[in-house]
Amino acid sequence: xxxxxxxxxxxxxxxxGKTGLYAWVPIAAIVANIQVIKLVEIMGITAxxxxxxxxxxxxxxxILSELYGKxxxxxxxxxxxxxxxxxTILMNMALVFTPAPDxxxxxxxxxxxxxxxxxxxASLVAYFISQSHDVWAFExxxxxxxxxxxxxxxxxxxxxxxxxxxxxxxxxxxxWGVFPLTALFEIFWTTYLLKWxxxxxxxxxxxxAKGWHTGKKIKEI
Numbered sequence: 001x002x003x004x005x006x007x008x009x010x011x012x013x014x015x016x017g018k019t020g021l022y023a024w025v026p027i028a029a030i031v032a033n034i035q036v037i038k039l040v041e042i043m044g045i046t047a048x049x050x051x052x053x054x055x056x057x058x059x060x061x062x063i064l065s066e067l068y069g070k071x072x073x074x075x076x077x078x079x080x081x082x083x084x085x086x087x088t089i090l091m092n093m094a095l096v097f098t099p100a101p102d103x104x105x106x107x108x109x110x111x112x113x114x115x116x117x118x119x120x121x122a123s124l125v126a127y128f129i130s131q132s133h134d135v136w137a138f139e140x141x142x143x144x145x146x147x148x149x150x151x152x153x154x155x156x157x158x159x160x161x162x163x164x165x166x167x168x169x170x171x172x173x174x175x176w177g178v179f180p181l182t183a184l185f186e187i188f189w190t191t192y193l194l195k196w197x198x199x200x201x202x203x204x205x206x207x208x209a210k211g212w213h214t215g216k217k218i219k220e221i
Contacts, residue, residue, distance in 0.1 A: 002198060005056040006205045009063075013209055017220035018068055021060045025076045026083030028057040033084060033123050036174075037112060039187075047190035055198035058134055058159045062202075063209045065138040066151065073138070077131040081124060088113075088120040122173030130166035134158050151210065152203050159202075163195040 005028075012020035035050030057080060064073040091113040099106040141154030171188040179187065212218050 001052045002201055005052055006059065006202060009056060009059060010205055010208060013063065013218065014212060015219055017218045018064065018072065019221050021064055022076055022079055024060055025057055025080045028053050028060070029080040029083050029123075029127070030087050032057075033087070033119055034112060036119060036123075042190065042194075047194060048187055051191050051194040052198055055163060055195040056202070057131070058162065058199065059202040059205060061131060061134055062138055062155050062159065062206055065135055065142070066155075066206065066210060067213050070135055070139045073135045074132075077128065077135065080131070081128055084120050084124055084127070119174050122170050125173060126166045126169035129169060130162045133165055134162035137161060151207065155203055155206050156199060159199040160196060163199060164192055167192040167195060 009021070009024055012024055014020075016023065032050040032054035035053060036048045038049040040047055040049050057076075061073045061076050064076055091109070095106075095110055095113060135158075137158035138154050141150075141157050167188055171184055171191065175184055175187060
């Protein structure tokens with residue numbers, strides 16, 4: 001899942017440049033907020049699916065911050081927020097329609113998207129605060145290395161703290177009262193651990209993206 005997500009980001013960046021990165025943010029936001037409803041077990045520990053897809057958006061904002069500036073990265077954050085709001089409204093409107101006698105999807109859609117307002121609300125708060133911090137922190141560390149060195153440091157330093165903020169807020173807002181405290185704790189630390197792994201693993205990809213950009217191999221549209 002991790003390799004597939006990063007590969008999609010790198011491919012869409014190579015083919016469409018900055019526009020491709022903007023396109024990936026709504027994809028990641030929507031897919032992650034659907035996948036997060038599913039609980040999985042990793043080595044006997046409960047975790048939410050969707051962490052890898054969601055965490056991949058931090059790579060996108062870091063690439064935008066590094067290559068195009070803080071302002072462009074903020075645009076991606078706002079696109080992600082808008083996509084979540086639009087999806088939540090449109091899918092909950094769809095549930096209001098009375099299904100035809102031959103319909104087979106209403107209950108399945110209801111199970112997924114009737115819970116979505118709370119998931120989306122929690123995600124909106126966590127996403128906006130954590131991504132805003134990530135953009136700020138990346139720029140903060142970037143300004144302390146004017147020569148452009150230590151990309152790995154600003155990439156990981158900004159992402160690790162941001163994902164801790166995101167995991168804490170999302171777990172509390174989305175699942176408080178839904179699962180027992182022991183499950184909440186497992187969801188939090190496994191979520192953060194998975195995002196931490198993703199954050200470390202995305203380092204080679206941001207170097208690859210910067211190398212392509214410097215070598216003028218990106219097809220900007």
